[in-house]
Amino acid sequence: MRKYVTISDDDEAEGYRSISTIMTAEGHKMNHSSARNYVLRAMKKFAYAIAKKEGVRLSDERAWEIAKNPMFQKTIGELFEQEVLKY
Amino acid sequence: MNELKTYFKDVGRHPVLKRPVLMELFKEFTEAENSALRQKLKQKIMLANLRLVVAEAKKWRRPHVTLDDIIQEGNIGLMRAIEKFDYTRGFAFSTYARWWIQQAMRRYVSSTTRVVRLPAHILAAMSKAHTICNNVSSMSQAGPSIEELGEKLGMSHNLARATMAATKGTVSLNGDIDYRSEGNAREVLQDRLPSTVPTPVEHILDGEMRDIIRGVISKLSSKEEKILRLRFGITDDPGDHTKHPITYGELEALKKRAKQENK
Numbered sequence: 001m002r003k004y005v006t007i008s009d010d011d012e013a014e015g016y017r018s019i020s021t022i023m024t025a026e027g028h029k030m031n032h033s034s035a036r037n038y039v040l041r042a043m044k045k046f047a048y049a050i051a052k053k054e055g056v057r058l059s060d061e062r063a064w065e066i067a068k069n070p071m072f073q074k075t076i077g078e079l080f081e082q083e084v085l086k087y
Numbered sequence: 088m089n090e091l092k093t094y095f096k097d098v099g100r101h102p103v104l105k106r107p108v109l110m111e112l113f114k115e116f117t118e119a120e121n122s123a124l125r126q127k128l129k130q131k132i133m134l135a136n137l138r139l140v141v142a143e144a145k146k147w148r149r150p151h152v153t154l155d156d157i158i159q160e161g162n163i164g165l166m167r168a169i170e171k172f173d174y175t176r177g178f179a180f181s182t183y184a185r186w187w188i189q190q191a192m193r194r195y196v197s198s199t200t201r202v203v204r205l206p207a208h209i210l211a212a213m214s215k216a217h218t219i220c221n222n223v224s225s226m227s228q229a230g231p232s233i234e235e236l237g238e239k240l241g242m243s244h245n246l247a248r249a250t251m252a253a254t255k256g257t258v259s260l261n262g263d264i265d266y267r268s269e270g271n272a273r274e275v276l277q278d279r280l281p282s283t284v285p286t287p288v289e290h291i292l293d294g295e296m297r298d299i300i301r302g303v304i305s306k307l308s309s310k311e312e313k314i315l316r317l318r319f320g321i322t323d324d325p326g327d328h329t330k331h332p333i334t335y336g337e338l339e340a341l342k343k344r345a346k347q348e349n350k
Binding site for chain 1: 295296297299300301302303304306307310311312313314315316317318319321
Protein backbone atom coordinates (compact mmCIF):
# COMPACT_ATOMS: atom_id res chain seq x y z
CA MET A 1 0.00 0.00 0.00
CA ARG A 2 1.48 3.34 -1.03
CA LYS A 3 1.14 6.33 1.23
CA TYR A 4 0.61 9.71 -0.30
CA VAL A 5 -0.69 11.68 2.63
CA THR A 6 1.84 12.10 5.37
CA ILE A 7 1.43 13.39 8.91
CA SER A 8 4.74 15.17 9.15
CA ASP A 9 4.63 18.87 10.04
CA ASP A 10 6.32 19.92 6.82
CA ASP A 11 3.59 18.99 4.42
CA GLU A 12 0.74 19.02 6.89
CA ALA A 13 -1.05 22.01 5.34
CA GLU A 14 -0.72 20.49 1.88
CA GLY A 15 -2.20 17.22 3.16
CA TYR A 16 -5.28 18.92 4.57
CA ARG A 17 -5.67 20.98 1.43
CA SER A 18 -5.60 17.81 -0.69
CA ILE A 19 -8.15 16.18 1.59
CA SER A 20 -10.47 19.18 1.40
CA THR A 21 -10.20 19.24 -2.40
CA ILE A 22 -11.03 15.54 -2.69
CA MET A 23 -13.89 15.75 -0.22
CA THR A 24 -15.32 18.83 -1.95
CA ALA A 25 -15.17 16.97 -5.26
CA GLU A 26 -17.16 14.16 -3.62
CA GLY A 27 -19.84 16.60 -2.60
CA HIS A 28 -18.77 17.28 0.99
CA LYS A 29 -17.83 20.94 0.71
CA MET A 30 -15.04 21.81 3.11
CA ASN A 31 -11.83 23.80 3.40
CA HIS A 32 -8.45 22.65 4.76
CA SER A 33 -9.16 23.73 8.35
CA SER A 34 -12.42 21.80 8.35
CA ALA A 35 -10.51 18.74 7.16
CA ARG A 36 -8.04 19.26 10.01
CA ASN A 37 -10.92 19.59 12.49
CA TYR A 38 -12.42 16.33 11.28
CA VAL A 39 -9.10 14.53 11.76
CA LEU A 40 -8.50 16.04 15.20
CA ARG A 41 -12.04 15.28 16.35
CA ALA A 42 -11.55 11.67 15.28
CA MET A 43 -8.21 11.58 17.12
CA LYS A 44 -9.95 12.95 20.19
CA LYS A 45 -12.45 10.07 20.03
CA PHE A 46 -9.55 7.60 19.96
CA ALA A 47 -7.90 9.40 22.89
CA TYR A 48 -11.10 9.28 24.97
CA ALA A 49 -11.64 5.59 24.18
CA ILE A 50 -8.07 4.62 25.16
CA ALA A 51 -8.19 6.72 28.34
CA LYS A 52 -11.53 5.15 29.30
CA LYS A 53 -10.05 1.69 28.90
CA GLU A 54 -7.16 2.69 31.16
CA GLY A 55 -9.58 4.14 33.72
CA VAL A 56 -8.42 7.72 33.19
CA ARG A 57 -10.82 10.64 32.88
CA LEU A 58 -9.58 13.13 30.33
CA SER A 59 -10.37 16.82 30.41
CA ASP A 60 -11.37 18.35 27.08
CA GLU A 61 -8.15 20.37 27.05
CA ARG A 62 -5.98 17.30 27.65
CA ALA A 63 -7.87 15.31 25.00
CA TRP A 64 -7.13 18.05 22.44
CA GLU A 65 -3.51 18.05 23.49
CA ILE A 66 -3.27 14.28 22.93
CA ALA A 67 -5.18 14.49 19.66
CA LYS A 68 -2.72 17.06 18.32
CA ASN A 69 0.34 15.03 19.34
CA PRO A 70 2.09 13.86 16.13
CA MET A 71 3.30 10.65 17.82
CA PHE A 72 -0.22 9.81 18.92
CA GLN A 73 -1.52 10.53 15.43
CA LYS A 74 1.17 8.34 13.91
CA THR A 75 0.37 5.43 16.22
CA ILE A 76 -3.35 5.71 15.66
CA GLY A 77 -2.68 5.98 11.94
CA GLU A 78 -0.81 2.69 11.95
CA LEU A 79 -3.47 0.91 14.00
CA PHE A 80 -6.20 2.43 11.88
CA GLU A 81 -4.50 1.25 8.72
CA GLN A 82 -4.09 -2.28 10.06
CA GLU A 83 -7.74 -2.44 11.08
CA VAL A 84 -9.16 -0.88 7.93
CA LEU A 85 -7.06 -3.02 5.61
CA LYS A 86 -8.52 -6.18 7.16
CA TYR A 87 -11.73 -5.49 5.32
CA MET B 88 57.40 -19.53 21.59
CA ASN B 89 60.60 -20.85 20.04
CA GLU B 90 60.62 -17.90 17.66
CA LEU B 91 60.46 -15.57 20.62
CA LYS B 92 63.38 -17.37 22.29
CA THR B 93 65.41 -17.02 19.10
CA TYR B 94 64.54 -13.34 18.98
CA PHE B 95 65.64 -12.83 22.60
CA LYS B 96 68.91 -14.60 21.79
CA ASP B 97 69.41 -12.33 18.78
CA VAL B 98 68.69 -9.24 20.82
CA GLY B 99 71.15 -10.42 23.48
CA ARG B 100 73.91 -10.61 20.91
CA HIS B 101 73.87 -6.86 20.37
CA PRO B 102 75.63 -5.05 23.20
CA VAL B 103 74.14 -1.98 24.88
CA LEU B 104 76.16 1.06 23.82
CA LYS B 105 77.62 3.48 26.31
CA ARG B 106 76.09 6.93 26.30
CA PRO B 107 79.06 8.78 24.68
CA VAL B 108 79.19 6.17 21.89
CA LEU B 109 75.47 6.40 21.33
CA MET B 110 75.59 10.20 21.22
CA GLU B 111 78.39 10.01 18.68
CA LEU B 112 76.23 7.73 16.55
CA PHE B 113 73.33 10.16 16.81
CA LYS B 114 75.62 13.02 15.81
CA GLU B 115 76.66 11.08 12.73
CA PHE B 116 73.08 10.08 12.03
CA THR B 117 71.84 13.69 12.19
CA GLU B 118 74.64 15.05 10.06
CA ALA B 119 74.65 12.24 7.48
CA GLU B 120 73.27 13.24 4.12
CA ASN B 121 73.65 9.90 2.42
CA SER B 122 70.44 7.93 2.94
CA ALA B 123 72.24 4.58 2.87
CA LEU B 124 74.56 5.76 5.64
CA ARG B 125 71.63 7.13 7.62
CA GLN B 126 69.88 3.79 7.28
CA LYS B 127 72.99 1.94 8.44
CA LEU B 128 73.40 4.21 11.49
CA LYS B 129 69.73 3.95 12.32
CA GLN B 130 69.98 0.17 12.25
CA LYS B 131 72.99 0.28 14.54
CA ILE B 132 71.19 2.45 17.10
CA MET B 133 68.11 0.31 16.75
CA LEU B 134 69.95 -2.95 17.45
CA ALA B 135 71.63 -1.43 20.49
CA ASN B 136 68.23 -0.48 21.97
CA LEU B 137 66.13 -3.55 21.22
CA ARG B 138 66.56 -4.70 24.83
CA LEU B 139 64.76 -1.57 25.96
CA VAL B 140 61.73 -2.54 23.86
CA VAL B 141 61.70 -6.08 25.28
CA ALA B 142 61.90 -4.72 28.84
CA GLU B 143 58.97 -2.36 28.18
CA ALA B 144 56.98 -5.05 26.38
CA LYS B 145 57.01 -7.26 29.46
CA LYS B 146 55.13 -4.50 31.34
CA TRP B 147 52.47 -4.35 28.64
CA ARG B 148 51.57 -8.03 28.59
CA ARG B 149 47.80 -8.54 28.40
CA PRO B 150 45.72 -11.71 28.00
CA HIS B 151 44.48 -10.84 24.53
CA VAL B 152 47.81 -9.67 23.02
CA THR B 153 50.89 -11.74 22.38
CA LEU B 154 54.33 -10.61 23.50
CA ASP B 155 55.79 -10.70 20.01
CA ASP B 156 53.06 -8.36 18.75
CA ILE B 157 53.77 -5.87 21.53
CA ILE B 158 57.51 -6.07 20.82
CA GLN B 159 56.79 -5.42 17.17
CA GLU B 160 54.76 -2.32 17.99
CA GLY B 161 57.44 -1.19 20.44
CA ASN B 162 60.07 -1.49 17.71
CA ILE B 163 58.01 0.81 15.51
CA GLY B 164 57.93 3.29 18.40
CA LEU B 165 61.70 2.94 18.77
CA MET B 166 62.23 3.75 15.09
CA ARG B 167 60.16 6.90 15.49
CA ALA B 168 62.14 7.86 18.60
CA ILE B 169 65.46 7.49 16.69
CA GLU B 170 64.18 9.80 13.95
CA LYS B 171 62.95 12.43 16.36
CA PHE B 172 65.69 12.37 19.02
CA ASP B 173 67.65 15.60 19.43
CA TYR B 174 71.08 14.64 20.91
CA THR B 175 72.03 18.32 21.45
CA ARG B 176 69.60 18.62 24.35
CA GLY B 177 71.77 16.39 26.48
CA PHE B 178 69.20 13.84 27.61
CA ALA B 179 69.72 10.09 27.58
CA PHE B 180 68.21 8.41 24.52
CA SER B 181 66.52 5.69 26.59
CA THR B 182 64.58 8.35 28.56
CA TYR B 183 63.24 9.80 25.33
CA ALA B 184 62.71 6.51 23.50
CA ARG B 185 60.78 4.94 26.37
CA TRP B 186 57.89 7.40 25.82
CA TRP B 187 57.62 6.58 22.12
CA ILE B 188 57.85 2.85 22.79
CA GLN B 189 55.17 3.06 25.48
CA GLN B 190 52.99 5.22 23.27
CA ALA B 191 53.14 2.67 20.43
CA MET B 192 52.41 -0.21 22.78
CA ARG B 193 49.57 1.63 24.54
CA ARG B 194 47.95 2.46 21.21
CA TYR B 195 48.23 -1.14 20.04
CA VAL B 196 46.85 -2.61 23.25
CA SER B 197 43.93 -0.18 23.40
CA SER B 198 43.06 -0.70 19.74
CA THR B 199 42.94 -4.47 20.11
CA THR B 200 41.19 -4.63 23.49
CA ARG B 201 37.88 -3.28 22.25
CA VAL B 202 35.52 -4.78 19.73
CA VAL B 203 34.69 -1.27 18.56
CA ARG B 204 37.80 0.84 18.06
CA LEU B 205 37.74 4.18 19.84
CA PRO B 206 39.69 7.29 18.82
CA ALA B 207 42.89 7.88 20.80
CA HIS B 208 41.62 11.17 22.26
CA ILE B 209 38.53 9.45 23.63
CA LEU B 210 40.72 6.75 25.18
CA ALA B 211 42.85 9.47 26.78
CA ALA B 212 39.70 11.23 28.03
CA MET B 213 38.42 7.91 29.42
CA SER B 214 41.63 7.43 31.33
CA LYS B 215 41.38 10.97 32.77
CA ALA B 216 37.72 10.45 33.62
CA HIS B 217 38.61 7.25 35.42
CA THR B 218 41.21 9.08 37.54
CA ILE B 219 38.75 11.91 38.31
CA CYS B 220 36.04 9.42 39.29
CA ASN B 221 38.44 7.56 41.57
CA ASN B 222 39.58 10.77 43.28
CA VAL B 223 36.05 12.05 43.79
CA SER B 224 34.76 8.67 44.94
CA SER B 225 37.44 8.46 47.58
CA MET B 226 36.13 11.70 49.09
CA SER B 227 32.39 11.12 48.76
CA GLN B 228 30.04 8.25 48.06
CA ALA B 229 28.60 9.69 44.86
CA GLY B 230 30.78 10.13 41.78
CA PRO B 231 30.99 13.38 39.79
CA SER B 232 28.03 14.42 37.68
CA ILE B 233 28.36 14.55 33.89
CA GLU B 234 28.46 18.36 34.09
CA GLU B 235 31.34 18.31 36.63
CA LEU B 236 33.17 15.71 34.60
CA GLY B 237 32.75 17.72 31.40
CA GLU B 238 34.18 20.82 33.12
CA LYS B 239 37.16 18.91 34.50
CA LEU B 240 37.89 17.22 31.18
CA GLY B 241 37.41 20.46 29.28
CA MET B 242 34.78 18.99 26.97
CA SER B 243 31.08 19.47 26.29
CA HIS B 244 28.53 17.65 28.43
CA ASN B 245 27.45 15.52 25.49
CA LEU B 246 31.02 14.43 24.77
CA ALA B 247 31.60 13.72 28.47
CA ARG B 248 28.44 11.61 28.50
CA ALA B 249 29.59 9.74 25.39
CA THR B 250 33.02 9.22 26.96
CA MET B 251 31.47 7.73 30.07
CA ALA B 252 29.25 5.51 27.94
CA ALA B 253 32.34 4.32 26.06
CA THR B 254 33.96 3.14 29.30
CA LYS B 255 31.42 0.31 29.40
CA GLY B 256 32.80 -2.86 27.89
CA THR B 257 31.19 -5.25 25.44
CA VAL B 258 30.02 -8.76 26.13
CA SER B 259 29.21 -11.60 23.82
CA LEU B 260 25.55 -12.42 23.38
CA ASN B 261 26.56 -16.07 23.19
CA GLY B 262 28.46 -15.83 26.45
CA ASP B 263 27.36 -18.26 29.17
CA ILE B 264 25.52 -16.96 32.18
CA ASP B 265 26.80 -18.47 35.40
CA TYR B 266 23.87 -20.59 36.40
CA ARG B 267 24.86 -22.32 39.61
CA SER B 268 21.47 -22.89 41.15
CA GLU B 269 19.49 -24.17 38.19
CA GLY B 270 21.19 -27.32 37.02
CA ASN B 271 23.21 -27.76 33.89
CA ALA B 272 20.96 -25.90 31.45
CA ARG B 273 23.18 -23.74 29.29
CA GLU B 274 21.76 -20.26 29.18
CA VAL B 275 23.35 -17.51 27.15
CA LEU B 276 23.00 -13.77 27.62
CA GLN B 277 20.74 -13.48 24.60
CA ASP B 278 18.13 -15.57 26.40
CA ARG B 279 17.83 -12.91 29.08
CA LEU B 280 17.36 -10.01 26.67
CA PRO B 281 13.86 -8.77 25.93
CA SER B 282 12.51 -10.54 22.88
CA THR B 283 10.89 -8.84 19.91
CA VAL B 284 8.24 -11.56 19.92
CA PRO B 285 5.33 -10.34 22.08
CA THR B 286 4.68 -12.12 25.35
CA PRO B 287 1.16 -13.48 26.03
CA VAL B 288 0.43 -10.39 28.17
CA GLU B 289 1.62 -8.05 25.41
CA HIS B 290 -0.48 -10.03 22.97
CA ILE B 291 -3.61 -9.52 25.10
CA LEU B 292 -2.85 -5.80 25.53
CA ASP B 293 -2.33 -5.48 21.79
CA GLY B 294 -5.65 -7.25 21.22
CA GLU B 295 -7.40 -4.91 23.65
CA MET B 296 -5.99 -1.89 21.84
CA ARG B 297 -7.26 -3.29 18.56
CA ASP B 298 -10.71 -3.72 20.10
CA ILE B 299 -10.69 -0.07 21.17
CA ILE B 300 -9.61 1.08 17.73
CA ARG B 301 -12.23 -1.14 16.08
CA GLY B 302 -14.89 0.23 18.44
CA VAL B 303 -14.06 3.84 17.58
CA ILE B 304 -13.87 3.12 13.85
CA SER B 305 -17.33 1.53 13.90
CA LYS B 306 -18.71 4.74 15.44
CA LEU B 307 -17.04 7.06 12.94
CA SER B 308 -19.27 8.53 10.26
CA SER B 309 -18.56 7.57 6.69
CA LYS B 310 -17.28 11.09 6.05
CA GLU B 311 -14.92 11.02 9.03
CA GLU B 312 -13.56 7.64 8.09
CA LYS B 313 -12.95 8.74 4.52
CA ILE B 314 -11.05 11.81 5.76
CA LEU B 315 -8.93 9.64 8.05
CA ARG B 316 -8.19 7.28 5.18
CA LEU B 317 -7.01 10.21 3.11
CA ARG B 318 -5.04 11.59 6.03
CA PHE B 319 -3.17 8.33 6.62
CA GLY B 320 -2.80 7.63 2.93
CA ILE B 321 -4.86 4.45 2.88
CA THR B 322 -5.60 4.52 -0.80
CA ASP B 323 -4.08 3.23 -4.01
CA ASP B 324 -4.21 6.50 -5.85
CA PRO B 325 -5.09 9.78 -4.17
CA GLY B 326 -5.87 11.37 -7.52
CA ASP B 327 -8.61 8.86 -8.27
CA HIS B 328 -10.66 8.94 -5.08
CA THR B 329 -13.47 6.90 -6.60
CA LYS B 330 -11.21 3.88 -6.20
CA HIS B 331 -10.81 4.27 -2.44
CA PRO B 332 -11.48 1.07 -0.56
CA ILE B 333 -14.97 1.11 0.90
CA THR B 334 -15.31 2.41 4.46
CA TYR B 335 -16.16 0.35 7.50
CA GLY B 336 -19.63 1.94 7.64
CA GLU B 337 -20.24 1.15 3.98
CA LEU B 338 -19.13 -2.42 4.58
CA GLU B 339 -21.57 -2.80 7.46
CA ALA B 340 -24.37 -1.42 5.27
CA LEU B 341 -23.42 -3.89 2.53
CA LYS B 342 -23.47 -6.77 5.03
CA LYS B 343 -26.92 -5.71 6.27
CA ARG B 344 -28.22 -5.46 2.74
CA ALA B 345 -26.80 -8.88 1.89
CA LYS B 346 -28.48 -10.37 4.99
CA GLN B 347 -31.81 -8.83 4.05
CA GLU B 348 -31.50 -10.13 0.51
CA ASN B 349 -30.75 -13.64 1.81
CA LYS B 350 -33.87 -13.55 3.96
